[in-house]
Amino acid sequence: MRANSSPFSSLPRQRVNKGFTLIEVLVAFIILTVGLLGTVALQTNAKQASYDANQRSAALALANDIVERIRANDTANIIANYSKTFSYQDTPIAxxxxxxxxxxxxxxxxxLYQWQKALRVADNTGSLANGTVCITPTADDNGVSLRVVVAWQGRQKLSETTNKDIQCGDVANRRTVVLDSYVFMRAA
Structure with a gap:
């Protein structure tokens, strides 16, 4: 009979390994916790980026809307009629x-009345918090250069490094969408 086949021959070995499985479980738990925290942080950043993208899409849609309205009303009075700056707080004149x-x-x-209503709706839904709009048309020989700036308050702090020459809106964490277009004038 072999010496290793005795039930008592493995007792010293068990005493040496006692508690080793508990340490393995604790290490695995720590690794799992770090992984889950990383996943939560990733999900939080993805949600913030999604919200910022939603705001930018709403601002771009509003800017495109007013540009198309101006293109449809391309008379000689574009500069007098559409050169405006207003915010979500301004009450539109019906x-x-x-x-x-x-x-x-x-x-x-x-x-402008329809567009200010749309800006107020965007503010009330949270897609454009504290929105401000600056419409700047500039005439030349053939038409009008048009700049529409939509500014709003973002949720997270962001240092603005570009477009410091754009003076539209003065809220904290300001975000802007700038849409430059050109409107050819119809012959009268």
């Missing part, structure tokens, strides 16, 4: 051009 005949000036007032 104007209706749906069932009545409107001049280009009235149509510009109606466009």
């Amino acid at each position: 104007k209706n051009c749906l069932n009545t005949r409107c001049t280009s000036d009235n149509m510009a007032e109606y466009d």
Whole structure:
């Protein structure tokens, strides 16, 4: 009979290994905890980036909307009618051009009224907090260069390194979307 086959021959070895499994479990638990914390941090950053992307999309959609409205009302009074700066706090002046005949000036007032309502809705839904809009048309020989700046307050702190020459909005953590376009004027 072999000496190793005795039930008592493994007792000293068990005493030496006692508690080793508990240390393995603790190390595995620490590694799992660090991995889960990393996953939570990644999810938090992804959610913040998604929110910022939603804000930027809303601002770009609003800027495109007013540019298309200006293109549709391309008369000689574009600069006088659309050169505006306003914020979500400004109360839009009600104007209706749906069932009545409107001049280009009235149509510009109606466009700005509709657009200010859209800006207020975007602010109330949280997609553009504290929104400010600056519309700057500049005339030349063939048409109008148009700059639309939509500024809003972002949630996280961000140091702005570019576009410091854009003076639209003064909220903390300011974000901006700048849309430059050109409108050719119709012959009168």
